[in-house]
Amino acid sequence: MSHTPAALETGTGLDNRKLLMWLFLASECLLFGSLIGAYLLYRGQSVVGPYPEDLFDIPFTSVSAFVLLMSSVTMVLALAAIQRGDQRGLRIWLLSTALLGLLFLSGQAFEFTEFNHEGLSLSSNLFGTTFFVLTGFHGAHVTVGVLILLSLLVMAWRGRLTQSQSLNIELAGLYWHFVDVVWIVIFTLIYLIQP
Amino acid sequence: MVGALRRLRQEGESYQGVWSWLTTVDHKRIGIMYGVTAFLFFLMGGIEALLLRIQLSSPNNAVLDPDQYNRIFTMHGTTMIFLVVMPLSAAFFNLLIPLMIGARDVAFPRLNAFSFWVFLGGGLFMNASFFTGGNILKGELGAPDAGWFGYAPLSLQSAGTGIDFWAFGLLILGVASMASGFNFIVTIFNMRAPGMTLLRMPLFVWMTLVTSFLIIFAMPIITVALFQLLFDRLYGANFFNFEAGGQPLLWQHMFWLFGHPEVYILILPAMGIVSEVLPTFSRKPLFGYPFVVISGLAIAFMSWGVWAHHMYTTGLGPIANSAFGVSTILIAVPTGIKIFNWLATLWGGAISLKTPLFFAVGFISMFVIGGLTGVIHSIVPSDYQQQDTYFVVAHLHQVLLGGAMFGLFAGIYYWFPKFTGRLLHEGWGQLHFWLMFIGFNITFQPMMILGLLGMPRRIYSYPEGAGWEWWNAVATVGALLIGVSILVFMFNVVLSLRRNDQAGPDPWDGRTLEWAIPSPPPAYNFREIPTVRARDDFWHQKYEEDETGRPVPIVGGGAQEPEEEEHAEGEGHGIHMPSPSFFPLIAAIGLPIIATGLIYDAAIVAVGVAVLVVGIYGWALEPASE
Numbered sequence: 171m172s173h174t175p176a177a178l179e180t181g182t183g184l185d186n187r188k189l190l191m192w193l194f195l196a197s198e199c200l201l202f203g204s205l206i207g208a209y210l211l212y213r214g215q216s217v218v219g220p221y222p223e224d225l226f227d228i229p230f231t232s233v234s235a236f237v238l239l240m241s242s243v244t245m246v247l248a249l250a251a252i253q254r255g256d257q258r259g260l261r262i263w264l265l266s267t268a269l270l271g272l273l274f275l276s277g278q279a280f281e282f283t284e285f286n287h288e289g290l291s292l293s294s295n296l297f298g299t300t301f302f303v304l305t306g307f308h309g310a311h312v313t314v315g316v317l318i319l320l321s322l323l324v325m326a327w328r329g330r331l332t333q334s335q336s337l338n339i340e341l342a343g344l345y346w347h348f349v350d351v352v353w354i355v356i357f358t359l360i361y362l363i364q365p
Numbered sequence: 366m367v368g369a370l371r372r373l374r375q376e377g378e379s380y381q382g383v384w385s386w387l388t389t390v391d392h393k394r395i396g397i398m399y400g401v402t403a404f405l406f407f408l409m410g411g412i413e414a415l416l417l418r419i420q421l422s423s424p425n426n427a428v429l430d431p432d433q434y435n436r437i438f439t440m441h442g443t444t445m446i447f448l449v450v451m452p453l454s455a456a457f458f459n460l461l462i463p464l465m466i467g468a469r470d471v472a473f474p475r476l477n478a479f480s481f482w483v484f485l486g487g488g489l490f491m492n493a494s495f496f497t498g499g500n501i502l503k504g505e506l507g508a509p510d511a512g513w514f515g516y517a518p519l520s521l522q523s524a525g526t527g528i529d530f531w532a533f534g535l536l537i538l539g540v541a542s543m544a545s546g547f548n549f550i551v552t553i554f555n556m557r558a559p560g561m562t563l564l565r566m567p568l569f570v571w572m573t574l575v576t577s578f579l580i581i582f583a584m585p586i587i588t589v590a591l592f593q594l595l596f597d598r599l600y601g602a603n604f605f606n607f608e609a610g611g612q613p614l615l616w617q618h619m620f621w622l623f624g625h626p627e628v629y630i631l632i633l634p635a636m637g638i639v640s641e642v643l644p645t646f647s648r649k650p651l652f653g654y655p656f657v658v659i660s661g662l663a664i665a666f667m668s669w670g671v672w673a674h675h676m677y678t679t680g681l682g683p684i685a686n687s688a689f690g691v692s693t694i695l696i697a698v699p700t701g702i703k704i705f706n707w708l709a710t711l712w713g714g715a716i717s718l719k720t721p722l723f724f725a726v727g728f729i730s731m732f733v734i735g736g737l738t739g740v741i742h743s744i745v746p747s748d749y750q751q752q753d754t755y756f757v758v759a760h761l762h763q764v765l766l767g768g769a770m771f772g773l774f775a776g777i778y779y780w781f782p783k784f785t786g787r788l789l790h791e792g793w794g795q796l797h798f799w800l801m802f803i804g805f806n807i808t809f810q811p812m813m814i815l816g817l818l819g820m821p822r823r824i825y826s827y828p829e830g831a832g833w834e835w836w837n838a839v840a841t842v843g844a845l846l847i848g849v850s851i852l853v854f855m856f857n858v859v860l861s862l863r864r865n866d867q868a869g870p871d872p873w874d875g876r877t878l879e880w881a882i883p884s885p886p887p888a889y890n891f892r893e894i895p896t897v898r899a900r901d902d903f904w905h906q907k908y909e910e911d912e913t914g915r916p917v918p919i920v921g922g923g924a925q926e927p928e929e930e931e932h933a934e935g936e937g938h939g940i941h942m943p944s945p946s947f948f949p950l951i952a953a954i955g956l957p958i959i960a961t962g963l964i965y966d967a968a969i970v971a972v973g974v975a976v977l978v979v980g981i982y983g984w985a986l987e988p989a990s991e
Contacts, residue, residue: 180555186472189551197543197581204589204619208604215610293601296610303596303604321982 191341195348202352205307206359209300214365216295225285226361234277235357238312241270242350245343252326255333261326264339267346268319271312278309301360308356311349318342388945390474391888393784395481396459400777402485403452408851409492410444413437415848418808422841424829434825435510436527440492442513443531446631447538448488450765453773454634455480455542458549458573460784464879464886465567467558467895472551474943475984476544482953484541490957491534497526512823514624517605517616521597526964529598532591533960539584539591540956546580549573558878560897564658567877567901568651571658572637575665576630583626590619599963614679621672629668631765632732633661635772636703639725642775643707645873646722647714648916650901653706660699660706667696677745678752686745693743700736704729719873720794724775727802731767735760738813753823756816759809767805774801774854781861782868786884790864793857797850804846811836811843876901889940946987952980 182189244266251259282302290298322342325331331338389395416437420429429437459477463470471477498507509531511520520528553574557566566574594616596602603609605616644651651657673681673689681689707729716722738760742748751757774797782788815836820827827833871880878895879886881903899905908916955977962969 181557182554184555186551186555189555190473190547193547193550193581197547197585200582201585201589204586208589208593208615211615212611217608217610292596293603296603299596299602299604299609299611303592303602321985 185337187337187341188344191344195344198348198352202307202355205304206356209304209360212296212300216297218295220285220288220290220294220297222297222301222360223364225288225290226364227281227284228361230277231281231357231361234274234281235353237270237277238274238350238353241267241274242347244270245346249336249339249343252331252333252336252339257326257329257331260331260339261323264319264323264326268316268323271316271319271346275309275312275316278305278312304356304360308349308352311352315342315346315349318345385945387950388478388947390470390478390943390945390949392459392463392471392474392477393886393888395477396456396461397784398481399452399459399484400456402481402488403449403456406444406448406452406488410441410449411848411851413441413444415844417441418841418844420825421827421837423838424827424831424834426826429825430504431825432510433504433506435823436495436498436506436508438823439509439512439527439531440495443491443509443535445765446513446627447535448484448491450631450769450773451538451542452484452488454576454631454769455484455545457569457634457638457773457776457780458545458577460780461879462549462552462570462573463556464783464882464890465570465877466553466556466561467878467891467897468552468556469890469894469940470943471548472556473548475946475949476548478946479949479953480541480545480548482950483537483544483956486953486957487534487537487541490537490960491530494527494530494534497530514620515594515616516620517594517597517613518607520594520616521605521613529595529964532595532598533957533963536588536591537956537960539588542580543584546577546584549577550581553577558891558895558897560902562897564655565897565900565902568640568654568657568661569634569637572633572640572661575661576633579626579630579633579665579668583623583630586619587623587627590616590623593619595963614676617676617679618672621675622669624675625672626665626668628764629664631769632772633664635728635769635776636661638772638776638779639707639728640703641877642721642725642779643710644901645779645875646717646719646725647711648717648874649710649714650876650904651706652709652712653702654900657703657706660702663699664696667692667699671696674743674748677748690743690745694740697736697740697743704733704736717873719778720789720791720798721775721779721873723795723798723802724771724778727798728768728771728775731763731771731805735763735768738763751816753821754816755812755820755822758822759812759816762809762812767809771801774798779873780879781858782872783879783884783886785862786868787861787864788866788868788872789861790857790866793853793860797853797857800850800853801847804843804848804850807843807846808840809843811840815840871903874907876904878903881906889942892940944988946984948980948984948987950980952977952984955980 180186180189184192244263248260248263248267251257251263282305285298285301290301292298292302319342322331322338325338386394386398416429417434420426420434459471462468492508494508495501495506499505501507507525507527507530509515509523509527511523511528511531515528515531553566553570593602593604597604597606603611605611605613607613640651640657670692671689673685674693677686677689711726738756742751742757742760778789778794815833818832818836820831820833820837827837868884870883872884873880878897881895882891895902904916907919909919911917955973955975958973958976959970960973962971962973
């Protein structure tokens with residue numbers, strides 16, 4: 171988010187910060203890969219309940235997954251807005267993305283609470299352990315994303331994000347889309363495909 | 366507060382003394398801080414090693430009790446790997462990469478400072494665990510006690526907070542390593558001088574690139590494993606809880622899936638250093654450059670498929686064991702290719718027998734023994750016999766101390782004059798080498814024998830009459846000799862800095878770009894960004910070949926120095942360099958505070974998060990350079 175001068179000529183042709191973001195996301199793949207791997211390894215191994223089939227509310231989670239997917243659309247619109255110099259559009263779409271992210275997070279909070287009422291906790295069984303740690307890490311990533319979006323929104327409001335600084339929005343977008351894609355993987359492997 | 370700090374920073378260029386170091390974003394200063402800090406941790410890990418050796422010098426010894434012994438060997442291993450060899454390699458990345466590729470700094474100077482401060486904080490945090498066991502003066506230590514690999518369920522059952530400090534410490538150190546991994550990949554890909562194509566890069570730059578990739582892909586795995594361990598310990602999760610259906614063996618898979626690439630994270634930088642030292646002191650180009658590069662890449666790829674050779678005896682079954690045995694044997698092939706290329710570099714060279722070359726050749730000879738014992742371990746039935754014996758201890762020290770540390774010392778002797786402007790004294794340097802080389806062999810070859818005699822690792826004592834007395838006594842003498850050699854090295858550094866034996870820009874008749882600029886290099890490194898026309902470009906500026914292929918000096922070649930010296934004063938003020946910053950340091954301080962809070966009290970977490978947020982926002986909002 172700093173105001174470095176426009177990218178000098180680089181070896182790859184990519185801005186330094188963009189290359190950094192790609193590498194970071196590549197590294198994040200292994201983080202989520204390990205967490206998902208642990209979930210799959212322990213799937214169906216819980217000695218006591220509650221089990222996934224007792225708890226999962228697929229229609230509800232589908233809606234919140236849809237909300238997160240839509241936030242990727244608004245993120246794209248925010249980038250398009252700043253690239254054509256449309257400050258008002260930038261603010262609207264940044265705000266919508268952040269709000270959709272918050273909506274997803276409240277859905278997750280609701281889901282966690284519901285599951286908890288049904289007796290699922292971090293220590294109740296292997297399902298609780300792996301489910302909360304995996305989705306919790308993802309939720310933490312979404313939270314960081316929302317904070318980044320809100321920070322950018324404040325900057326945009328104070329007129330500190332000009333057309334030439336669209337890279338800031340692009341980088342936030344890369345991160346946001348990545349977190350989105352991870353959710354699609356989690357939603358498919360954990361919620362939809364039940365053995 | 367942020368505003369006040371920014372005002373402070375505006376006078377930044379005039380910081381003096383300590384403040385200039387706390388705010389520095391200069392890769393050379395950060396490299397020096399990395400090196401000095403890692404060396405202090407090396408002394409600490411060394412003292413721990415000597416305590417272990419003194420305890421084992423005779424049967425039924427009682428210098429350390431079993432509990433202290435466990436804590437000290439755990440901290441010895443953890444320190445030497447994460448606080449010594451990795452950061453010493455990082456010191457060389459920092460010092461050399463921008464110079465070798467012809468750049469003025471790394472891609473993200475503040476991120477680089479952040480890496481260092483996080484490393485320092487993580488190292489201090491982990492060592493603070495010593496004080497958590499009660500009264501340290503009465504020998505009540507609180508350090509972790511489950512070995513450097515912290516196997517579950519042992520690490521779950523360990524009482525006290527030692528393991529928590531260990532796990533959070535490694536998480537913090539992981540942040541430092543990953544940040545510097547990202548930074549150096551971007552730097553190497555994006556900031557090379559014109560003409561510095563990938564296949565003209567010095568071997569050390571290649572090995573830094575490969576190591577950085579290993580770091581950014583291996584660290585997330587140990588990060589997840591450590592979080593799983595901490596969730597189990599602190600919040601009652603079940604990842605490794607057998608009663609709830611969890612599998613403690615998962616920890617071993619996760620740990621070694623990280624741990625084997627980690628082995629190459631430790632050794633590849635040293636291989637890169639040796640690949641720079643040998644050509645300079647043989648006055649020949651590196652033999653088979655593309656093969657050495659590709660071997661490094663091959664080692665990195667294959668390192669992902671060998672982790673279960675640490676786990677043959679856990680009952681994975683004959684098919685898994687055989688597959689990992691084969692892959693482990695195969696990884697010896699690219700390693701062997703490198704060794705033959707190093708030997709061929711020496712072959713027929715005009716050898717200049719200086720201290721760096723002693724250490725480089727010491728590296729090759731010790732690493733060959735280490736590598737061959739590794740091949741012995743890859744054979745499954747043979748490994749069954751050696752598992753958890755001193756044979757393994759001997760093997761791993763053969764590659765990490767005999768290999769990595771000898772390589773790193775070669776680098777210290779080679780590049781010390783570049784960054785201090787002073788040559789290290791040759792006589793004392795060679796004394797250091799011989800003491801360390803002889804001490805090393807007296808320490809670890811007996812351990813091979815002890816291992817084959819059946820002496821297990823991680824025992825705090827042994828009974829009389831087991832037949833292990835003599836070789837244990839010998840190994841302790843060797844360890845003390847290594848200790849003496851390190852004192853000689855420290856004496857040499859102090860002496861050489863005082864002696865004022867000016868090195869000049871190019872004391873070794875070097876081949877790579879860092880020797881083209883003054884010693885120590887100015888803040889901006891290169892007055893003009895060089896244009897690179899060949900591999901070993903600086904050598905080709907100095908020499909051309911006659912018809913028989915012998916190098917002939919070019920009159921006035923490479924001699925941009927004298928004229929640069931003339932108007933060195935007042936030069937470089939027009940060069941735009943990144944500004945110093947407090948924020949990386951502030952952000953870094955947040956992490957150990959958060960970790961402390963997670964162990965003791967949630968209120969402290971809030972403080973740590975606040976510090977971290979101030980650091981990150983200050984960092985993000987301040988301009989990178991003015």
